[in-house]
Amino acid sequence: MYRYDQYDQQIVDERVAQFRDQTRRFLAGELSEDEFRPLRLMNGLYLQRHAPMLRVAIPYGLLSAAQLRMLAHIAGKYDKGYGHFSTRQNIQFNWPKLETVPDILADLASVEMHAIQTSGNCIRNITSDHFAGVAADELEDPRPYCEIIRQWSTFHPEFSFLPRKFKIAVSGADNDRAAVQVHDIGIYLVKGEKDEIGFKILVGGGLGRTPFIGVCIREFLEKQHLLSYLEAILRVYNRLGRRDNMYKARIKILVNAVGAERFAEMVEKEWRRIKDSALLLDQKEIERVKGYFIEPDYAGDAGADASFAGRLEAQKDFAAWVKRNVKEHKAVGYRSVYVSLKHPASPPGDATDEQMSFIADLAERYSHSEIRVTHDQNLVLPHVKQADLYPLWAALKEKRLATPNIGLLTDMICCPGLDFCNLANAGSIDISKQINERFTELDYLHDIGDFQIKMSGCMNACGHHHVGHIGILGVDKKGEEFYQLTLGGSAGSHARLGDRLGPAIPKPDVAETIDKILQVYLDEREGDEQFLETYLRVGMVPFKARVYAPEPGAGREVEVLAGH
Amino acid sequence: MEDSWQRIAAVEPQQTLPDGDVIIPFACWIDNQEQLSQHNGKIAVCLNGDDNLEDLSNTLHLFELIALEFPDFRDGRSYSHAQLLRDQFNFSGELRAVGDVLRDQLFFMQRCGIDSFQVREDKDPEDALKGLSDFTVKYQTAADGAPPVYKYR
Numbered sequence: 001m002y003r004y005d006q007y008d009q010q011i012v013d014e015r016v017a018q019f020r021d022q023t024r025r026f027l028a029g030e031l032s033e034d035e036f037r038p039l040r041l042m043n044g045l046y047l048q049r050h051a052p053m054l055r056v057a058i059p060y061g062l063l064s065a066a067q068l069r070m071l072a073h074i075a076g077k078y079d080k081g082y083g084h085f086s087t088r089q090n091i092q093f094n095w096p097k098l099e100t101v102p103d104i105l106a107d108l109a110s111v112e113m114h115a116i117q118t119s120g121n122c123i124r125n126i127t128s129d130h131f132a133g134v135a136a137d138e139l140e141d142p143r144p145y146c147e148i149i150r151q152w153s154t155f156h157p158e159f160s161f162l163p164r165k166f167k168i169a170v171s172g173a174d175n176d177r178a179a180v181q182v183h184d185i186g187i188y189l190v191k192g193e194k195d196e197i198g199f200k201i202l203v204g205g206g207l208g209r210t211p212f213i214g215v216c217i218r219e220f221l222e223k224q225h226l227l228s229y230l231e232a233i234l235r236v237y238n239r240l241g242r243r244d245n246m247y248k249a250r251i252k253i254l255v256n257a258v259g260a261e262r263f264a265e266m267v268e269k270e271w272r273r274i275k276d277s278a279l280l281l282d283q284k285e286i287e288r289v290k291g292y293f294i295e296p297d298y299a300g301d302a303g304a305d306a307s308f309a310g311r312l313e314a315q316k317d318f319a320a321w322v323k324r325n326v327k328e329h330k331a332v333g334y335r336s337v338y339v340s341l342k343h344p345a346s347p348p349g350d351a352t353d354e355q356m357s358f359i360a361d362l363a364e365r366y367s368h369s370e371i372r373v374t375h376d377q378n379l380v381l382p383h384v385k386q387a388d389l390y391p392l393w394a395a396l397k398e399k400r401l402a403t404p405n406i407g408l409l410t411d412m413i414c415c416p417g418l419d420f421c422n423l424a425n426a427g428s429i430d431i432s433k434q435i436n437e438r439f440t441e442l443d444y445l446h447d448i449g450d451f452q453i454k455m456s457g458c459m460n461a462c463g464h465h466h467v468g469h470i471g472i473l474g475v476d477k478k479g480e481e482f483y484q485l486t487l488g489g490s491a492g493s494h495a496r497l498g499d500r501l502g503p504a505i506p507k508p509d510v511a512e513t514i515d516k517i518l519q520v521y522l523d524e525r526e527g528d529e530q531f532l533e534t535y536l537r538v539g540m541v542p543f544k545a546r547v548y549a550p551e552p553g554a555g556r557e558v559e560v561l562a563g564h
Numbered sequence: 565m566e567d568s569w570q571r572i573a574a575v576e577p578q579q580t581l582p583d584g585d586v587i588i589p590f591a592c593w594i595d596n597q598e599q600l601s602q603h604n605g606k607i608a609v610c611l612n613g614d615d616n617l618e619d620l621s622n623t624l625h626l627f628e629l630i631a632l633e634f635p636d637f638r639d640g641r642s643y644s645h646a647q648l649l650r651d652q653f654n655f656s657g658e659l660r661a662v663g664d665v666l667r668d669q670l671f672f673m674q675r676c677g678i679d680s681f682q683v684r685e686d687k688d689p690e691d692a693l694k695g696l697s698d699f700t701v702k703y704q705t706a707a708d709g710a711p712p713v714y715k716y717r
Contacts, residue, residue: 005717007701007713007716007717010700010701011699011701011703014698014699014700014701015699018698018699022668035637035666035668038637038638039668121638121640151703151704151713151714152703152704152712153704154703154704155671155672155699155702155703156703156704156706157643157671157672157673157674157675157676157704157706157708158640158643158644158647158672158675158676158706159640159643160640160643160672161637161638161639161640161643161669161672162640163640227704235644235647235648238640238641238643238644239613239641239644239645243613243639243641273652274651277651277705278705278711278712279705282714282715285714285717288714288717
């Protein structure tokens with residue numbers, strides 16, 4: 001993984017000193033709340049419902065064991081003993097005291113981490129495929145480009161006060177596991193006409209109040225032009241993006257207003273002017289950064305192990321875990337292992353300090369000291385020998401980290417909701433509990449197969465509800481929690497926004513409604529069709545009919561309340 | 565600091581400008597160029613984020629100072645204006661930040677080519693200047709001419 005040199009270290013150290021002084025000036029009354037707010041936000045610090053929330057950057061979701069251990073230390077020392085992994089591959093702490101944040105940042109800097117630009121109207125953490133570098137379906141490892149973009153965007157002087165936040169994702173695989181098409185800029189590594197590898201550039205994707213799938217403005221960009229092209233896009237956006245209304249300030253609104261073609265023309269015009277300037281990326285630098293992402297030393301004989309097959313045969317619950325939580329790997333005899341943070345008894349994406357230290361130990365022992373954070377809020381141990389899968393499973397199980405539900409209905413994406421967030425209308429965590437309590441039959445869940453529920457407590461869509469197979473959005477109706485459902489969304493290579501099911505559902509009925517939707521799917525599916533395929537074939541009508549059918553005699557209030 | 569410039573934030577029709585060096589809104593200069601040629605003193609223009617930089621490009625040589633307005637420090641358009649004035653239009657005169665100009669943004673402003681700062685009145689300018697040295701390492705190139713840090717690696 002990337003390691004800091006003196007320059008990288010100097011920047012995070014200087015940032016700690018700067019923020020320590022900003023906090024001091026705020027506490028001394030030299031900075032007003034209004035003046036301090038953007039400064040603390042650019043350091044990931046929110047003042048929330050109960051206490052500040054600090055979001056720490058995990059660049060493209062990659063962590064070393066030492067870094068994860070530090071996150072555990074921070075959760076234990078400054079927080080209430082847990083952290084929440086977010087859909088942007090970051091981690092959030094919900095209880096630190098403002099006065100201690102400079103110390104937390106200093107602790108982070110000691111393991112080459114920071115909270116720079118994890119919030120605010122600037123370029124945020126660059127996200128990527130959690131299987132980058134180990135995926136069998138990968139054209140090229142996207143992480144070196146993520147790191148190059150990370151450095152370029154860090155304290156970019158021109159783009160630190162954009163109209164709104166700005167998210168960039170990069171993927172190098174056939175299967176998009178990074179939701180690239182719903183980012184402000186989405187980047188795919190692709191082959192050009194002469195088989196050389198470059199970038200395909202999308203702009204204007206995003207969720208929130210006005211969701212859009214990104215549009216391609218350049219089919220192929222040579223690698224050395226990556227930064228000049230990004231700079232051209234950002235400059236057009238910084239100058240022309242709306243600043244009068246924060247809900248219309250994202251680049252997607254600009255792209256939609258001027259049209260993708262016109263937007264692309266403006267970008268290309270600016271890009272032609274600057275492409276051969278100092279922004280031209282040195283091949284040497286690309287090679288230098290690539291050098292940090294070389295393969296670990298895989299054992300050549302890992303595939304010779306026979307114990308794994310025996311265990312699979314002998315132990316049904318191990319086999320069920322392998323089926324869902326263990327994925328193919330490009331190296332023979334190796335697998336990638338999901339550590340499920342979706343245990344029914346804890347909020348989706350949360351991990352305790354004890355669990356984090358434990359996973360760090362396991363990563364050292366079984367996975368070349370490396371951990372990945374996924375955008376669906378689980379962790380991955382990316383380099384595990386097949387012979388180690390059994391002891392790893394046994395260890396994970398002990399700490400409730402081996403729930404065999406990856407990709408299943410209970411592997412929900414969920415924002416922190418009302419429990420923590422100032423913006424939320426709804427208690428996403430309560431709903432996830434309700435769903436977990438209703439769907440306990442693992443066989444049933446396996447039968448349903450790949451199924452994504454994505455849940456946001458408000459329109460800002462932190463839980464990506466628009467791109468869930470079932471999306472759940474919390475809405476407030478006269479002080480009561482209701483839930484708006486959408487069907488048929490997808491964040492993958494064929495990204496698609498979900499369609500609105502109908503009137504919002506009262507809180508106690510959410511799990512039951514999901515059950516009805518599943519029943520329709522099971523009735524309608526042909527062969528081994530997945531939910532999304534069935535939905536695209538049969539459409540909304542049968543789902544709507546079942547969910548909103550008046551129940552005989554029960555006098556259900558769904559329709560009545562929905563009119564409010 | 566010694567400064568001969570007087571900023572006129574808005575010019576009413578028929579208003580006569582005070583003698584001496586003045587900074588007037590760009591839109592006002594566009595509308596009254598002929599009349600302004602009689603002005604007794606130097607003229608500079610102040611650009612805000614709504615102004616079209618390209619309208620200025622043919623007349624840049626007339627100005628030894630251009631002011632860039634930050635009506636609110638969160639409005640980042642003038643950073644791009646500064647960058648373009650230096651990098652695209654090769655403006656070599658003084659670029660002055662005016663408006664909501666505060667210590668914690670000075671580092672960014674300087675990197676985009678702004679070389680003088682009219683710090684907001686209620687703030688101590690000496691304290692604000694400390695912001696210029698917040699960082700010694702610059703990851704990316706910008707109008708200040710710094711190469712990306714990787715060139716040193």
